[in-house]
Amino acid sequence: MRVGLAGLGNVGAGTLRLVGAHADLLEKRAGQPIEIVAVSARSRSKARDCDLDGIDWVEDPRLLAIRQDIDVVVEVIGGVKGIALELAQAALGAGKHLVTANKAMIAAHGIELAKKAEKAGVQLVFEAAVCGGVPILKTLREGLAANQISSLRGILNGTCNYILNQMGDKGMDFATALDEAQRKGYAEADPTDDIGGFDTANKLAILSALAFGIEPDLSAIFIEGIRDITQGDLRDASARGGRIKLLGIANFFDGKIIQRVQPIFVPLTESLAQVGGASNAIELHGDFAGEIFLSGVGAGGDATASSVVSDLIDIARGNRSPAFGTRSML
Numbered sequence: 001m002r003v004g005l006a007g008l009g010n011v012g013a014g015t016l017r018l019v020g021a022h023a024d025l026l027e028k029r030a031g032q033p034i035e036i037v038a039v040s041a042r043s044r045s046k047a048r049d050c051d052l053d054g055i056d057w058v059e060d061p062r063l064l065a066i067r068q069d070i071d072v073v074v075e076v077i078g079g080v081k082g083i084a085l086e087l088a089q090a091a092l093g094a095g096k097h098l099v100t101a102n103k104a105m106i107a108a109h110g111i112e113l114a115k116k117a118e119k120a121g122v123q124l125v126f127e128a129a130v131c132g133g134v135p136i137l138k139t140l141r142e143g144l145a146a147n148q149i150s151s152l153r154g155i156l157n158g159t160c161n162y163i164l165n166q167m168g169d170k171g172m173d174f175a176t177a178l179d180e181a182q183r184k185g186y187a188e189a190d191p192t193d194d195i196g197g198f199d200t201a202n203k204l205a206i207l208s209a210l211a212f213g214i215e216p217d218l219s220a221i222f223i224e225g226i227r228d229i230t231q232g233d234l235r236d237a238s239a240r241g242g243r244i245k246l247l248g249i250a251n252f253f254d255g256k257i258i259q260r261v262q263p264i265f266v267p268l269t270e271s272l273a274q275v276g277g278a279s280n281a282i283e284l285h286g287d288f289a290g291e292i293f294l295s296g297v298g299a300g301g302d303a304t305a306s307s308v309v310s311d312l313i314d315i316a317r318g319n320r321s322p323a324f325g326t327r328s329m330l
């Protein structure tokens with residue numbers, strides 16, 4: 001299976017490293033070799049921790065969508081619209097499968113893109129868009145497909161979790177903790193999206209779509225970020241036997257779905273309080289499966305690449321699922 005990769009930031013470089021390191025394993029699991037044949041990124045000369053030898057360099061990522069020698073386009077450029085959306089539309093329009101890590105684009109344009117994918121008979125998959133390496137979308141789309149989900153809540157942003165932990169446990173100030181999160185490659189290009197709660201809201205909108213069969217709708221989510229959380233707040237929380245976590249929460253109640261993003265006091269007795277560093281975690285309730293708790297690395301190149309490549313394996317195997325778990329919205 002021949003792949004065109006658009007974007008060589010942390011996730012793109014991680015994807016190249018993973019495909020290179022696990023070529024044999026991937027071939028066995030996918031049933032065919034997975035090869036990255038062309039890449040595109042803003043700067044060709046930038047130093048990167050990946051090997052571009054033998055891979056075509058394409059100046060305009062949109063050209064990946066029309067190349068005859070590409071079956072799947074991977075979009076890890078980011079951004080709610082612009083070149084990422086143009087590439088996604090062009091790839092699906094040209095009958096190529098699309099793998100993306102772009103939560104902002106999927107939250108805002110996911111249904112429109114899913115309709116295009118459906119029409120073209122190709123896959124639109126975005127495991128890497130939510131919670132980095134934690135396979136939460138597959139869990140909802142496949143593992144829990146038989147359940148009515150009544151609630152989900154989670155730590156969906158690694159940067160905020162990292163900042164809150166560094167401030168609370170190490171007494172670091174907000175700006176230093178944010179700076180560290182940026183240097184470690186967790187934060188968005190514009191970290192306002194992280195600390196303002198918008199990144200969490202994008203992910204919550206996608207999770208709600210898969211969990212409840214609704215269209216992603218950011219306007220339906222109350223959003224409060226972590227800007228106003230002080231070290232004093234974190235000390236108070238600790239004295240009361242808990243931690244403050246930025247949570248994305250969605251509840252199905254009385255025929256309605258209530259969604260919010262908020263810093264919340266979580267008692268230490270709850271698993272979510274124990275989630276450290278840039279980790280993410282989600283707890284959900286399925287009516288037959290009961291409580292499910294998933295946690296893992298929520299940001300950074302390697303973990304997110306793990307999800308990108310698992311989507312590539314799914315496509316290579318011929319697995320075909322509706323992007324949001326149901327065709328009823330398409």
Ligand code: HSE
Nearest residue numbers: 157158159187188299
């Ligand atoms: N900025 C995001 C985070 C990256 O910190 O969680 C992963 O989506």
